[in-house]
Amino acid sequence: MNKTGYLYDIRYMLHDAGPYHPEMAERLSAIHKGIKDGGLLEKVTVIPASRADLKWIKTVHKEAYIRRFEEVCLSGNSHFDDHDNGICTETYETAFLAVGGILDTIDRIMEGELNNAFCAVRPPGHHAEADRAMGFCYFNNVAVAARYLQQRWQIKKVAIIDFDVHHGNGTQHIFETDPSVFYYSIHQHPSFAYPGTGRDFETGKSEGTGFTKNSLVLPGQGDGEYQMLIQADMIPAIKKFDPQFLLISTGFDAHGEDEMSDTRVTTACFSWIMETIMGLAKQHTQGRIVSVLEGGYFIPRLPELARNHLSILLNG
Numbered sequence: 001m002n003k004t005g006y007l008y009d010i011r012y013m014l015h016d017a018g019p020y021h022p023e024m025a026e027r028l029s030a031i032h033k034g035i036k037d038g039g040l041l042e043k044v045t046v047i048p049a050s051r052a053d054l055k056w057i058k059t060v061h062k063e064a065y066i067r068r069f070e071e072v073c074l075s076g077n078s079h080f081d082d083h084d085n086g087i088c089t090e091t092y093e094t095a096f097l098a099v100g101g102i103l104d105t106i107d108r109i110m111e112g113e114l115n116n117a118f119c120a121v122r123p124p125g126h127h128a129e130a131d132r133a134m135g136f137c138y139f140n141n142v143a144v145a146a147r148y149l150q151q152r153w154q155i156k157k158v159a160i161i162d163f164d165v166h167h168g169n170g171t172q173h174i175f176e177t178d179p180s181v182f183y184y185s186i187h188q189h190p191s192f193a194y195p196g197t198g199r200d201f202e203t204g205k206s207e208g209t210g211f212t213k214n215s216l217v218l219p220g221q222g223d224g225e226y227q228m229l230i231q232a233d234m235i236p237a238i239k240k241f242d243p244q245f246l247l248i249s250t251g252f253d254a255h256g257e258d259e260m261s262d263t264r265v266t267t268a269c270f271s272w273i274m275e276t277i278m279g280l281a282k283q284h285t286q287g288r289i290v291s292v293l294e295g296g297y298f299i300p301r302l303p304e305l306a307r308n309h310l311s312i313l314l315n316g
């Protein structure tokens with residue numbers, strides 16, 4: 001059994017994106033309930049939120065953007081940058097708590113207290129660009145985590161695997177010229193889905209060419225296509241890159257019952273994806289994985305999806 005961390009804090013519910021917004025606090029309650037009812041709380045190390053130092057946020061985001069985010073939140077505005085990005089006065093601090101909790105989790109892994117962890121944070125991050133909020137995301141949590149691993153812990157090569165059904169445009173753009181961070185995403189074809197980026201010919205730029213890989217899934221496709229693409233694209237790419245640490249953008253919105261996508265992934269296939277990732281971590285990163293919550297909006301399925309996810313980190 002692994003020493004597994006579980007970052008969870010009720011303060012992650014303080015961010016309120018507004019009435020009828022799909023990225024709601026109830027997502028976290030559902031995730032936590034699944035983990036608690038599954039008897040996993042006693043087996044993992046529960047990690048509370050902590051506030052990130054601004055200097056780490058600045059490794060990814062422009063200072064002017066961070067200031068603007070703070071001002072817009074504190075001014076009582078209900079949206080930031082796009083209509084999608086509902087905010088409240090607590091959103092700015094909650095975003096700091098999300099990043100800070102993840103960085104604390106990384107410290108615990110690098111210090112040997114833990115092998116891996118699942119970070120159930122809000123707000124999510126993979127759509128956030130260096131200077132723009134997008135798709136319910138304000139700070140790019142995994143991107144800051146990758147920079148932190150490199151600058152605080154001298155980890156040279158970090159791989160980010162993103163299986164949220166939407167392309168992580170922010171993460172791709174932040175690292176597209178950087179050969180030290182490999183970004184792999186499997187998502188619904190950009191023509192049919194938000195945000196419209198992540199074509200298969202987007203493979204990185206200048207020195208980063210070859211260090212971005214996108215696998216595209218069409219509406220109506222599900223387990224078979226996911227398994228085929230992960231075997232054909234993800235596994236060889238990660239093996240070739242040989243990362244020292246794996247960060248996962250974990251989204252459950254490719255699930256067949258999730259209305260945010262037209263893909264038909266089953267609960268069993270989400271487990272298969274995570275078991276596959278665990279196998280790669282065993283071979284390449286000494287088992288070091290930090291999984292960070294992105295999307296997943298069908299509340300009735302989130303308990304089982306989160307319970308299986310954490311249980312694979314624990315037992316895989």
Ligand SMILES: [Zn+2]
Pocket residue numbers: 164165166251253294295296
């Ligand atoms: Zn998503």
